[in-house]
Amino acid sequence: MNHYKLLTPGPLTTTSSVKEEMLLDRCTWDNDYKIITQKIRAKLLELAGANHEEYTTVLMQGSGTFAVEAVMNSTISKKDKVLIITNGAYGERIVKVAKYIGLAFMEYSVSYNKYPNEEEIRSILKEEQNITHIVMVHCETTTGILNPIEMISKLSKEFEKSLIIDAMSSFGGMEINVPELGIDYLISSANKCIQGVPGFAFVIARLEKLITCEGNSSSLSFDLYDQWKEMEQDGKWRFTSPTHVVAAFSKALDELDEEGGIPARFSRYQSNNRILRERLKKIGFQAYLSDEKQSPIITTFLFPDDCFNFEHFYTFVKKRGYVLYPGKLTNENTFRIGNIGEIYEADIEELCNIIESYMGVVKK
Numbered sequence: 001m002n003h004y005k006l007l008t009p010g011p012l013t014t015t016s017s018v019k020e021e022m023l024l025d026r027c028t029w030d031n032d033y034k035i036i037t038q039k040i041r042a043k044l045l046e047l048a049g050a051n052h053e054e055y056t057t058v059l060m061q062g063s064g065t066f067a068v069e070a071v072m073n074s075t076i077s078k079k080d081k082v083l084i085i086t087n088g089a090y091g092e093r094i095v096k097v098a099k100y101i102g103l104a105f106m107e108y109s110v111s112y113n114k115y116p117n118e119e120e121i122r123s124i125l126k127e128e129q130n131i132t133h134i135v136m137v138h139c140e141t142t143t144g145i146l147n148p149i150e151m152i153s154k155l156s157k158e159f160e161k162s163l164i165i166d167a168m169s170s171f172g173g174m175e176i177n178v179p180e181l182g183i184d185y186l187i188s189s190a191n192k193c194i195q196g197v198p199g200f201a202f203v204i205a206r207l208e209k210l211i212t213c214e215g216n217s218s219s220l221s222f223d224l225y226d227q228w229k230e231m232e233q234d235g236k237w238r239f240t241s242p243t244h245v246v247a248a249f250s251k252a253l254d255e256l257d258e259e260g261g262i263p264a265r266f267s268r269y270q271s272n273n274r275i276l277r278e279r280l281k282k283i284g285f286q287a288y289l290s291d292e293k294q295s296p297i298i299t300t301f302l303f304p305d306d307c308f309n310f311e312h313f314y315t316f317v318k319k320r321g322y323v324l325y326p327g328k329l330t331n332e333n334t335f336r337i338g339n340i341g342e343i344y345e346a347d348i349e350e351l352c353n354i355i356e357s358y359m360g361v362v363k364k
């Protein structure tokens with residue numbers, strides 16, 4: 001049935017058993033369904049290393065950006081000011097969200113292949129004492145850079161700021177201990193490392209902070225507080241929820257456990273990524289990022305030469321069973337390969353063989 005595998009970081013390749021969960025129709029207010037929602041909320045807390053006395057999980061209809069917008073809209077009041085750290089398109093999208101909402105914000109941006117600088121952020125926090133919140137993307141899917149979450153955690157603790165982390169493309173694929181890192185709101189979605197299908201996103205929220213957010217949101221649909229209040233009663237969503245997607249996600253969580261939890265998934269992703277980079281290097285593709293900044297999620301490669309035609313390459317690879325991802329850099333010609341989802345070493349080896357044969361063919 002599946003004529004090609006997705007090497008894109010969400011939607012990604014899912015198992016047949018996850019997809020099969022969507023063959024049943026479920027009722028949003030029925031107990032059977034509410035139990036699924038509650039199980040998901042509890043399981044996500046567990047994956048975050050959090051307990052329900054300190055943290056809660058709020059599920060939100062829509063794609064990942066909807067949850068980012070819900071957090072920005074509901075947890076940052078008109079009296080607050082947020083520091084947005086950016087080194088890629090997803091960070092820049094958060095800036096856009098802040099502008100739409102009309103939040104007071106400051107953007108600290110560095111180039112896409114650089115880490116944000118601790119001393120520079122420290123001096124911003126010293127100067128701009130009215131900053132109340134800090135937002136950063138963990139794995140910037142634009143390039144695949146893994147941003148230093150420990151550094152930002154340390155600063156937000158030191159300066160007592162609320163910390164919001166967009167861990168969309170890393171949560172579930174890498175260990176992130178939310179309480180230890182002092183994260184107040186962690187955002188991720190169904191169709192990334194948990195390996196569900198697209199349709200909702202989730203926020204792991206520190207209760208002590210969330211309970212102060214009543215009335216902040218200027219939007220009913222995006223009101224994270226209101227969504228939490230309703231869901232907290234017995235697992236019923238406000239408004240229609242993506243029932244099929246939720247059921248599939250519940251299955252995906254079971255399969256994460258069966259695989260051996262986050263450590264096992266991390267090591268699969270890491271070895272996929274290592275093989276991919278080693279082999280493509282031999283074939284003549286240079287990675288955009290240096291090894292130490294590279295996440296085990298997605299890799300950006302530079303075009304090997306000026307004659308390289310991505311469309312042609314993409315079609316060649318797609319015909320042979322794999323879908324790649326175009327680049328998202330404005331100043332350099334790149335493409336991306338994601339290695340998350342139901343993807344194993346054998347897939348990566350096969351992909352590299354295809355790419356190798358493509359390079360042989362075009363060279364002639």
Ligand SMILES: *Cc1c(COP(=O)(O)O)cnc(C)c1O
Pocket residue numbers: 009010063064065066090137139140141166167168169189
């Ligand atoms: C996928 C992703 C998002 C959300 O994108 P949507 O298209 O709205 O699901 C946000 N941030 C990062 C880092 C992502 O990888």
